[in-house]
Amino acid sequence: MKLLNQSLKYLSVSIFLIVTIWSAIFYINMLDEIHDSIDDGLDNYKLLIIKRTEKDGQVLEKRDFEEGNFTIHQITEKEALGMRDYFTDTLLYMENEDDLEPVRMLTSAFKHGDDYYQLTVFNSTVEEDDLIEDLFYSIIWLYIILVASIVLINNVVLQRLWKPFYLLLGDLKAFRIDKESPVPIVKGDTKEFKELELAVNSLIIHARETYSSQKKFTENASHELQTPLAIISTKLELMLEKESLDPENAEIVGQILQTIQRLTRLNKSLLLLTKIENRQFSENSEISINQVVARSVEDLKEFADYKEVKILVDNSCEIQVKMDENLASILVSNLIRNAIFHNSDGGNVTITLVENSLRIRNSGKLTALDSEKIFTRFHKETQKSSSTGLGLAIVHAICKLYGFHVSYSFDGKHCFEVKMS
Incomplete structure (x- = not known):
């Protein structure tokens, strides 16, 4: 992941947490304030009703909510003394709305004369609920807009801030130590x-x-x-x-x-x-591997005839690669020479060209070679003094230079494959 994207990721997560916590606290506080306001109104309404009972005894006969926002029921002294004011949120059926509506309800007890009564007062919270809902969605939209704006603004700012770094990185990627190109410079004052x-x-x-x-x-x-x-x-x-x-x-x-x-x-x-390792070969051009194979086979024909080794070439596909012509010739000839040199008298070498892949199979030793060592310098599978032990190391170095992949396998015959893509 790019450094810019990592910065934005951590910044976005931080903003997300901060805004989420702030939104939750703000929402809870606003909800608490609304409930406090309603509760204060219910408390005042309760006191007014109690005062009305002192002047109008008929108020004590109010048993349901049909003609007002309160009810009064007589209770025992024990029940009254054990009761504390408490608020609840519930639903009540409203005739004018013909539906259930949310209400905030206060239940209390009071003494009138020698008797004790339970007073239940309610206030509709439809408007308050609508306000809370609007407030909730407003916070959600504010949150989304705020986070998106901060991320967008920081993305633009961070891109400008990191631009000199990415320019320097691009110059370093294009830089070649063997070329007389100027050293990279950073634009800006950071x-x-x-x-x-x-x-x-x-x-x-x-x-x-x-x-x-x-x-x-x-x-x-x-x-x-x-x-x-x-x-x-x-x-x-x-x-x-x-x-x-x-x-x-x-x-x-x-x-x-x-x-x-x-x-x-x-x-x-x-x-x-x-x-090769110092990258001193830079004259790259479009090379036909098929033609390189044909030339190498022709050059090594006498050597193969001397060993009585038969070479078969299968041009199933035309392979074109961009590389130095001399290195292409060295790559192919080293593999074919290796297949002939380590072959048995009267053996065979099969060269197959498939899509972006060169395969060379040869008879010879009946056991597999050490695949972890055959491409290292001076490693020899034979004690013949004419071998330098560098042929396959050179093949591996050329493949590494051009991003090819060379591998070895054994299935009764020794197979070297170079994938050129």
């Missing part, structure tokens, strides 16, 4: 964003210096190694051409020459792997 800009630029400058030093070291080391290795190889080949060497020494020189050649291949592979 102190924290300025400090972030200084920290990011400091890291970028340091990373560029490290990258440049590493690149120069790799290129220099590779070049400096290639030259003496080439000289040694040439001199050893000249020694082998001389007839003065006896067979034993000639065999030793041949073994040394093979080691030097392996060291040369290892040096080139390490240099290539370093360049």
